[in-house]
Amino acid sequence: MRTINFLGEQRNLISNSNNHLLLQLIDEDVKDSRPQPVSGSVNVFDYNKQALLSLPITIDKTNLVDINFNSNPLNTLGEGVYFFDVTDNGGSHFPNDTFSTFSILEKGAKKSLFSLVTLKDILSVVDSKFKNYSATIAKGDKGDRGEQGIQGTQGVQGIQGERGPQGADGQKGEKGERGPQGFQGQDGIKGDKGDRGEKGDKGDKGDKGDTGKNFNIAKTFSSVDYMNAYTGTEVSDGDFVLISTPNVNDDDNGKLFVKSGTNFNLLAIIRGVQGIKGDKGDPGEKGERGFKGDTGLQGPQGLTGAPGPKGDKGQDADMSKVDKAQDTADKALISATSITNTAVKTSGNQTIYDTKTFNNPIVGNLNGNSDTSTKLTNERKIGGVAFDGTKDIDLPGVNTKGNQDTSGKADSAGHADSATKLDVFIIKSGNSLDNCIETGMYQCSESGSVNSPVWSWYTMTVTSLGENKQNGSQMLTDTNSGEMWVRSWNSINGPRGFTTWRKVQFAS
Incomplete structure (x- = not known):
């Protein structure tokens, strides 16, 4: 329950010598003070309880209110008795079940304030005087009841009398509804930390969750347009795709997207700043000798010469002589073969067998593959680096730091063998x-x-x-x-x- 207690000697009497009302707002359901002052209003009503005015006020932390009747619009009120209540910014009314009153006495020159008397006091005095008067005269017969007179105009409500003594406590009523929560009090001093409780039993192990997707680039596109036009089934919801353009300076190069439904959402840009090129490293060790290449194709066969004239018919040969001649021919063939394998002609076509060693350089063109070579006659460039066959070379972007200037577009691209x-x-x-x-x-x-x-x-x-x-x-x-x-x-x-x-x- 919320009530208002008047403070000060003059209580609720207002005059030109006492132009303040000091009020104490009491909320029986809230015992603690407010954490800070709040705003509110005092609302004034006439004797018919019709609203006249409302004035903003400040309610301090202890619920004290000082109402100054010199302030506009309170200073416009005339003499009389007025109802009023007080509300705070939370919508609470004081008092909550009725109104309080204040009285404004005659204005003008300073006047002494007199305690107000109630109608009961006036009637008591009148009754006493009437009894004393009636005792001095003879009482006649009771007259007929007269006609009811015309009701007079209602007079101005009188000044509220002083509060009478508190009566005896009545019986305890039923428990009312729970009121609004009161103001939070200040935090108390933190107590000492309690002893640690015993360790509880270990709970059952939960079911193993589904294995999540590993981070993997599901597909690579050469442009954002190709990615947005993609309708294949290789990329599913939640998969990552990467934009890898032929031009390393393209703003879209290195963008990482994740598929969400039918859209591709940008996740990150995997593109760092190019580092400073380091010093050239020492040449590596010479690699092992490569495999011998396949034998080249045989050249075209020469034209067949014209047949010679037919010789005369010889005599019938003695077979013993023939056999002897055959032996002689065989030996001659062996000797001729030996000569053929050891002698090299200076002109004409000739087939050479076995290994031949030349002490001086061979001048001229050679057909076929050479088992060894020392230096190319005309050096060539590989990846922008000169190569003459005498030493290994270092290619930027291959076995040394650097970039290769490439152009063109691959018809197809797959996954890297390792990443x-x-x-x-x-x-x-x-x-x-x-x-x-x-x-x-x-x-x-x-x-x-x-x-x-x-x-x-x-x-x-x-x-x-x-x-x-x-x-x-x-x-x-x-x-x-x-x-x-x-x-x-x-x-x-x-x-x-x-x-x-x-x-x-x-x-x-």
Whole structure:
């Protein structure tokens, strides 16, 4: 229950010598003071309880209110009795079940204030005087009842009398409805930490969850347009795709997208700053000798010569002589073969058998493959590097640092036989995302990470720039809702400073 208690000697009497009302607002359901002063209003009504005016006031922490009747519009009120109540900014009324009253006495010159008398006091005095008067005269017969007179005009409501003595306590009523919650008191002193309880029994092991997708580039496109026009089945929902353009200076080169439904959403840009070219390394060891090449094709056969004239018919030969002649011919053939294999003609075609050694250089063109060679007559360039056959060469972008100037487009592209695995970092409870500046993938399945827009269960991609990671960006994805946030940092001119997290808005 809420009531109003008047403070001061004059209570609720207002005159030109007492132009203030000091009130104490009492809420029996709230025992504590307010945490801070609040605003409110005093609402004034006439004797018919019709609203006249409302004046803003301040209610201090102890529920004290000082109402100044010199303030406009209160100073416009004339003499009389008025109803009023007080409300605070929470909508609470004082008193809550009726109105209070105040009286404004005659204005003008200073006048003494007299205690107000009630109608009961006046009637008591009149009754006493009437009894004394009636005792001095003879009482006649009771006259006939006269006609009821015309009702007079209602007079101005009188001044409220003083509050009478409190009567005896009545019987306890039924428990009322629960009132509004009171003001929160000040925090008490923190008690000592209690002893640690005994360790509970270990709970049953939960079912193993489904294995999540590993980070993998499902497909590579040469442009964003080709990606948006793709309708194949190789890329499913949640897969990553990469834009790899022939031109390394293309703004779209290195963009990483993730498929979401029928759309591809930009996830990160995997493109770092080109580093400074290092010093040329020492030549590597000479490799092993390669395999001997296949024998070249045989040249075309020469034209057959014209047949010679037919010789005369010889005599019949003695067979014994024939056999002897055959032996002689065989020996001659063997001798001729030996001569053929040892003597080299200076002109004409000739087939040479066995290994031949030449002490001086051979001048002229040779057909076929040479088992060994020392130097090319005319050096050639491979990948922009001169090669004459006398030593190994280093190709930029192949076995040394550097870039190759390439052009054209591959008709088809597949997956690399091997790929460097991206680092995956685990974010634990209490870890701050301000310290996650190493390029890589991050995973969090625990709650309580610091400086995160998501409480738990999210992944994050980090890309850092510069030798000391002066700049970079973080892209975080809520794995429950699919919502994404991004922010970046810059520490070139001072300590590392992060921007605020911004939620990514996707077009419908």
